[in-house]
Amino acid sequence: xxxxxxxxxxxxxxxxxxxxxxIDPQGKMRVGVHVVASKELILRIKDDKSLEQxxxxxxxxxxIDPVLTMPDIHQGYGFPIGGVAAFHEKTGVVxxxxxxxxxxxGVRLLKTNLTEEQLVKYKLTKTLVGxxxxxxxxxxxxxxxxxxxxxxxxxxxxxxGASWAINNGFGERSELEFIEEKGxxxxxxxxxxxxxxxxxxxxxxGTLGSGNHFLEIQSVDTxxxxxxxxxxxxxxxQVLIMIHTGSRGLGYQVCSEYIDLGLNCAxxxxxxxxDKELAALPxxxxxxxxxxxxxxAAANFAFTNRQIISFWVKSIFKNHFPELKTEVLYDxxxxxxxxxxxxxxxxxxxxxxxVHRKGATRAYPPGHPSLPxxxxxxxxxxxxxxxxxxxxxxxxxxxxxxxxxxxSACHGAGRELSRTQAKKxxxxxxxxxxxxxxxxFLKASGRDTVVEEMPEAYKDITEVVESIRHAHIASFVAKLxxxxxxxx
Amino acid sequence: MPERKLTYxxxxxxxxxxxxxxxxxLQRLYIDSASALTDLMVKLDQIxxxxxxxxxxxxxxxxxxxxxxxxxxxxxxxxxxxxxxxIVFNHFDGKKISASLFGEKYNPIKxxxxxxxxxxxxxxxxxxxxxxxxxxxxxxxFLDL
Numbered sequence: 001x002x003x004x005x006x007x008x009x010x011x012x013x014x015x016x017x018x019x020x021x022x023i024d025p026q027g028k029m030r031v032g033v034h035v036v037a038s039k040e041l042i043l044r045i046k047d048d049k050s051l052e053q054x055x056x057x058x059x060x061x062x063x064i065d066p067v068l069t070m071p072d073i074h075q076g077y078g079f080p081i082g083g084v085a086a087f088h089e090k091t092g093v094v095x096x097x098x099x100x101x102x103x104x105x106g107v108r109l110l111k112t113n114l115t116e117e118q119l120v121k122y123k124l125t126k127t128l129v130g131x132x133x134x135x136x137x138x139x140x141x142x143x144x145x146x147x148x149x150x151x152x153x154x155x156x157x158x159x160x161g162a163s164w165a166i167n168n169g170f171g172e173r174s175e176l177e178f179i180e181e182k183g184x185x186x187x188x189x190x191x192x193x194x195x196x197x198x199x200x201x202x203x204x205x206g207t208l209g210s211g212n213h214f215l216e217i218q219s220v221d222t223x224x225x226x227x228x229x230x231x232x233x234x235x236x237x238q239v240l241i242m243i244h245t246g247s248r249g250l251g252y253q254v255c256s257e258y259i260d261l262g263l264n265c266a267x268x269x270x271x272x273x274x275d276k277e278l279a280a281l282p283x284x285x286x287x288x289x290x291x292x293x294x295x296x297a298a299a300n301f302a303f304t305n306r307q308i309i310s311f312w313v314k315s316i317f318k319n320h321f322p323e324l325k326t327e328v329l330y331d332x333x334x335x336x337x338x339x340x341x342x343x344x345x346x347x348x349x350x351x352x353x354x355v356h357r358k359g360a361t362r363a364y365p366p367g368h369p370s371l372p373x374x375x376x377x378x379x380x381x382x383x384x385x386x387x388x389x390x391x392x393x394x395x396x397x398x399x400x401x402x403x404x405x406x407x408s409a410c411h412g413a414g415r416e417l418s419r420t421q422a423k424k425x426x427x428x429x430x431x432x433x434x435x436x437x438x439x440x441f442l443k444a445s446g447r448d449t450v451v452e453e454m455p456e457a458y459k460d461i462t463e464v465v466e467s468i469r470h471a472h473i474a475s476f477v478a479k480l481x482x483x484x485x486x487x488x
Numbered sequence: 489m490p491e492r493k494l495t496y497x498x499x500x501x502x503x504x505x506x507x508x509x510x511x512x513x514l515q516r517l518y519i520d521s522a523s524a525l526t527d528l529m530v531k532l533d534q535i536x537x538x539x540x541x542x543x544x545x546x547x548x549x550x551x552x553x554x555x556x557x558x559x560x561x562x563x564x565x566x567x568x569x570x571x572x573x574x575i576v577f578n579h580f581d582g583k584k585i586s587a588s589l590f591g592e593k594y595n596p597i598k599x600x601x602x603x604x605x606x607x608x609x610x611x612x613x614x615x616x617x618x619x620x621x622x623x624x625x626x627x628x629x630f631l632d633l
Contacts, residue, residue, distance in 0.1 A: 077504075077611035077630065097610075101632045139601070200563065200566050211603070211633055252606045252607045256607050256608075259610065260547075260552060260555075260556065264552075275611070276610035277609055418501060419504075419505060419633070421500075446600070447601070449603065
């Protein structure tokens with residue numbers, strides 16, 4: 001297969017492997033950038049600042065070659081959204097802005113033993129959407145009155161993560177195995193989370209939030225790989241539930257405060273910042289360790305949040321289907337910095353590095369020891385939500401994902417239109433009605449969210465996941481279609 | 489004396505948004521930035537000023553003071569549902585603000601839907617002064633939504 005070269009105004013991209021393009025280091029860049037995308041997708045983002053932002057990340061100390069961008073890349077703050085960067089344990093840094101404000105914003109996919117046919121037959125989708133909307137708090141500053149935590153309870157939750165929810169009756173212990181890191185980052189330190197962050201978060205557990213967060217009732221539309229789909233326990237027409245939310249106000253506050261700390265310490269640590277949002281702390285410094293402790297605590301909050309929401313979802317469905325059975329297919333993080341092990345060339349032993357995934361997900365290969373026994377032969381389920389009107393995809397991590405992308409893949413479709421552009425495009429249209437005509441029931445707390453999040457505001461997810469498959473990072477398992485959507 | 493009308497421009501960003509404000513003094517710039525931020529959530533003219541809250545913020549420099557100050561405005565909204573209509577500075581020196589905020593609690597029936605603003609960022613943050621044709625202080629701020 002012929003590899004191509006792409007000359008953009010600021011960068012030259014050499015295709016080094018099918019669908020993976022390298023930008024060699026220049027100027028202040030310490031390492032190269034690998035862009036995972038089709039030529040068409042690259043040409044569509046060439047005018048925004050996302051590639052430039054990826055090159056900025058390569059200027060941070062201790063960064064490992066290469067910094068990567070996923071095909072859903074778009075311009076963010078500091079790091080691009082869809083960026084992956086790993087840092088050496090001894091010489092590297094952790095960047096609070098590189099993780100992002102919504103720490104461990106992530107996705108959980110629940111399987112049910114229901115079929116789309118059952119929902120259609122009893123005309124239940126709309127009812128369920130309404131009930132889910134009423135029970136699961138969403139929208140700005142949403143809180144749940146019956147789940148108010150004391151400071152002591154919150155601190156325990158921040159240490160224990162999803163198992164806190166299980167210990168308190170929200171779900172089954174067997175579900176933990178199907179959550180990235182079993183729903184708990186062990187280095188969480190609630191003492192590094194400020195009182196302010198705790199004040200913001202303590203009554204937001206079990207809430208969805210707003211913006212791009214959502215809850216969807218979906219069904220399996222197409223199966224691409226019957227063997228893997230069977231291992232994942234999927235059949236065509238089966239009803240699934242997808243939950244997308246994160247650490248809410250607690251995470252936002254942690255991020256803001258540690259960006260300030262990073263900026264205040266930049267001189268002390270001799271870190272030259274080309275963009276303030278890249279503010280970073282050495283992994284070996286006390287400040288860096290404190291951030292990791294606080295970030296992990298916020299990540300545990302998010303794991304717990306998704307665990308509790310999925311428990312409530314089940315209870316609502318059970319009212320209609322007492323025989324309902326659900327299982328967690330998988331639960332993955334989108335915005336995170338984590339200690340992970342990788343093998344590098346010329347080194348027999350694996351090395352512990354700090355991987356930042358900003359708007360990217362983990363996509364571990366078959367046989368990886370951290371995957372549950374059930375997924376040892378298939379690779380990790382990679383959940384890629386699309387927009388609310390089209391499809392979402394379920395992929396499986398490919399054998400070479402560790403070498404190609406630090407075991408990472410794309411996290412969604414990525415925005416195509418800004419929020420203002422989306423509003424212009426939606427003028428005079430009834431988006432909710434348009435979706436309903438296509439059999440998708442939507443309930444949202446405000447019209448603004450509906451318009452800003454309308455299907456056309458996002459890239460076509462199929463193009464995005466096709467790039468991931470083409471680059472041999474993950475393979476297709478199934479395509480999921482939305483039936484009902486709850487938006488904050 | 490009639491109240492000065494706040495003017496600001498919304499800024500475009502692919503996944504988020506921001507605002508650009510101009511004001512006749514640095515102090516006024518901080519106040520107007522807070523008002524612009526609030527106005528992006530709930531229109532200022534829909535907020536009454538019957539309740540009072542106080543706020544103190546310290547920072548290393550002017551830029552950080554602006555980001556921290558605005559993040560505190562978000563905190564007040566998230567924690568206390570407080571929307572400020574009118575702000576009076578009791579102390580301001582470029583590194584410290586102590587302020588009295590007059591406003592009211594968010595009421596979804598009265599104020600309608602609010603789009604969540606997660607945080608105020610340092611992304612392409614600008615804070616400066618133009619001296620031509622007259623002294624004007626300006627700030628450009630991007631928000632994480």
